[in-house]
Amino acid sequence: MKYVSKVTLSVNGAEVTDFKSFTVKEKEPRKQINLMNKTGHIKMMVRHSFSLDYVVPSGTKFNFEDVEDGTVLVEREDGSKIIFGGVATLKVGEEKYDGENEVVQTIEFGAEKRVDE
Numbered sequence: 001m002k003y004v005s006k007v008t009l010s011v012n013g014a015e016v017t018d019f020k021s022f023t024v025k026e027k028e029p030r031k032q033i034n035l036m037n038k039t040g041h042i043k044m045m046v047r048h049s050f051s052l053d054y055v056v057p058s059g060t061k062f063n064f065e066d067v068e069d070g071t072v073l074v075e076r077e078d079g080s081k082i083i084f085g086g087v088a089t090l091k092v093g094e095e096k097y098d099g100e101n102e103v104v105q106t107i108e109f110g111a112e113k114r115v116d117e
Helices: none
Strands: 006-013 014-016 017-022 029-034 039-043 048-055 070-078 079-096 103-111 113-116
Touching: 006 017, 048 079
Parallel strands: none
Antiparallel strands: 006 014, 006 070, 017 048, 029 039, 048 103, 070 079, 079 103, 079 113
């Protein structure tokens, strides 16, 4: 089992590391299509997407709506990394208040490429 130790979003010279959790979204490599007498399969273009739970600071919070062509670096405890390039914000979720005095907001991103190191 691999654990994530740090997630960093870099965009326009700014870095954000206030993330609580990281989720890679599912991929759809093929899709079924109806043919005359059977079902066929076509290969789909891979779309990389993921979501981050952002811990909203008490001061100035980061404006995720402006994220375009960013980079997200996910560092794991075993030293391996995942790098997402061409990152853009797809959806800014609502703020959730938990019992620990933290405000968490789920942000969904899309990426043009993914590199596993």
